[in-house]
Amino acid sequence: DGGITQSPKYLFRKEGQNVTLSCEQNLNHDAMYWYRQDPGQGLRLIYYSQIVNDFQKGDIAEGYSVSREKKESFPLTVTSAQKNPTAFYLCASSLMTSPSYEQYFGPGTRLTVT
Amino acid sequence: AQSVTQLDSQVPVFEEAPVELRCNYSSSVSVYLFWYVQYPNQGLQLLLKYLSGSTLVKGINGFEAEFNKSQTSFHLRKPSVHISDTAEYFCAVSGINAGNMLTFGGGTRLMVKP
Numbered sequence: 163d164g165g166i167t168q169s170p171k172y173l174f175r176k177e178g179q180n181v182t183l184s185c186e187q188n189l190n191h192d193a194m195y196w197y198r199q200d201p202g203q204g205l206r207l208i209y210y211s212q213i214v215n216d217f218q219k220g221d222i223a224e225g226y227s228v229s230r231e232k233k234e235s236f237p238l239t240v241t242s243a244q245k246n247p248t249a250f251y252l253c254a255s256s257l258m259t260s261p262s263y264e265q266y267f268g269p270g271t272r273l274t275v276t
Numbered sequence: 277a278q279s280v281t282q283l284d285s286q287v288p289v290f291e292e293a294p295v296e297l298r299c300n301y302s303s304s305v306s307v308y309l310f311w312y313v314q315y316p317n318q319g320l321q322l323l324l325k326y327l328s329g330s331t332l333v334k335g336i337n338g339f340e341a342e343f344n345k346s347q348t349s350f351h352l353r354k355p356s357v358h359i360s361d362t363a364e365y366f367c368a369v370s371g372i373n374a375g376n377m378l379t380f381g382g383g384t385r386l387m388v389k390p
Contacts, residue, residue: 166319193376202285204366204382205320212376252319256376263308263376267319 164189166268168253173273175247183238183271185253192258194236195265198222199250208251211236212258240273247275278303278369280381288387291359297352297384299367309350310368310378311341320366326350337361362388 166187175181187194193212197205207220211230225244230236236255240247250272254265283298301307308327312320324335331343341352350367367381 168319202382205380210377250317254320258376263370263378264310264322264325265320265376265378267312267321269319270317272317 166253166255166266168251168268168271171269171271173271175273175275177275178242179275180242181240181247181273181275183240183251183253183273185236185238185268186234187236187253187255187266187268188234189255189266190233191255191266192233193256194230195254195256196220196226196228196236196238197252197254199252199270205252208238240275247273249273278307278371278379280367280369280379282365282367282381282384284384285382286385286387288389289357290389292356294355295353295357295361295386297365297367297386299350299352299381301348301350301367301369303348303369303371305371305373308370308372309341309343310370311335311339311350311352312366312368313337314364314366314383316363323352323365357386357388359388359390361386 169184195210196208209228211217227239252270253268256265279302281300289295310325311323314320324333326333326343334340364383366383368378
């Protein structure tokens, strides 16, 4: 089955530690995205990538970093510089050439930093 | 740039009653419109989308939405809800010149009561 996988589903870290969230897709999609979701605030775009080895900052990129070395993979690192890292993180992907442009979402990773 | 306003943060409704979740958008260009559903601790799943053509769009799980260009709205409706429809619903918009970049509303929590 094609889809997007995110691991782990739950992640706990101590304050001051960097942590990397995994996102893999086998949909052959060109574009991938990372969103942060906080209660009552909808989805906010952190980073996106439309092609391998290239990525762009979204609305709330400070304290986060990404890489796109393979088309299938788009890991997100939450650094110690992120002031409020506890949140639900969603990865998504989409085609760039189709007119539909709908984004397909992974199951999410809930990060708790104490 | 686009923006999306979901007018109700929570909508309580009794089982088998009809429901309407409201979505208004703002954009200087023509748009594509989407509704997604999110069940607790899961990713987002596409309910339906409007790209062009008929303004009444039918989606999965008995939901439909109507695009009203003059009122810049894309309200989601279901004639008879079930307990299993309890979830968070997100309206999203993209400009046709940047179709893969979605802007999300803040979400509406639908609570179906027995």
